[in-house]
Amino acid sequence: MLELVGGALWAMLPAYVPNNAAVLAGGGRPIDGGRELGGRRLLGDGKTWRGTAVGTAVGVALAMLLNYVTPATEGVLGIVLPTFPPLAALGLALGAMLGDIGASFLKRRSGRERGASFPGLDQLDFVVGALLLALLLAPDWTLETFSLARVAVVLVVTPLLHVVTNVIAYAIGVKNEPW
Ligand code: CTP
Ligand code: MG
Numbered sequence: 001m002l003e004l005v006g007g008a009l010w011a012m013l014p015a016y017v018p019n020n021a022a023v024l025a026g027g028g029r030p031i032d033g034g035r036e037l038g039g040r041r042l043l044g045d046g047k048t049w050r051g052t053a054v055g056t057a058v059g060v061a062l063a064m065l066l067n068y069v070t071p072a073t074e075g076v077l078g079i080v081l082p083t084f085p086p087l088a089a090l091g092l093a094l095g096a097m098l099g100d101i102g103a104s105f106l107k108r109r110s111g112r113e114r115g116a117s118f119p120g121l122d123q124l125d126f127v128v129g130a131l132l133l134a135l136l137l138a139p140d141w142t143l144e145t146f147s148l149a150r151v152a153v154v155l156v157v158t159p160l161l162h163v164v165t166n167v168i169a170y171a172i173g174v175k176n177e178p179w
Contacts, residue, residue, distance in 0.1 A: 008157070014130075021059070091142070097126070124158065
């Protein structure tokens with residue numbers, strides 16, 4: 001059980017932190033440059049170049065840090081943990097950001113303003129983005145690392161983690177909405 005849940009969450013950590021780092025680092029020029037589609041913003045002011053770049057960099061850096069502490073952590077927990085080749089780290093981190101950006105695109109198309117919630121999409125957009133880009137950039141690693149059991153754990157636990165971290169971010173004043 002510890003092996004399954006611990007391994008799944010460990011493997012997803014480089015995809016979990018980018019969005020939170022983007023919240024802290026965000027600001028500056030929006031990716032869509034203010035452009036509109038059908039009278040609505042393409043993505044909105046909540047998706048910036050700086051937030052995306054810093055979020056991705058933090059996710060990759062975390063993966064490298066995890067690689068460094070894996071042997072010691074395995075020793076303490078008595079389980080085997082995944083390590084991250086550079087392309088897998090990039091796929092998870094950048095994919096998480098792109099998934100979130102894709103969700104903003106869908107939110108704007110469905111008439112939701114910046115910051116509006118979209119239950120389900122908000123909690124899993126970055127998981128889908130991360131797994132897809134990891135699969136594209138590091139297919140063998142991704143298929144080996146994300147067994148069906150681990151994917152199932154990720155799909156169940158991620159929404160819970162997402163809700164908890166965002167409520168905390170809202171409570172301490174770094175996020176505008178609690179989702
Ligand atoms: N952020 C950013 N760049 C990103 C993602 C997030 O700069 N690629 C920053 C923005 O300051 C954003 C904040 O993180 O306002 C919160 O992120 P999120 O909730 O994803 O954006 P929203 O502002 O809610 O916008 P949207 O409705 O498009 O999700
Ligand atoms: Mg939001």
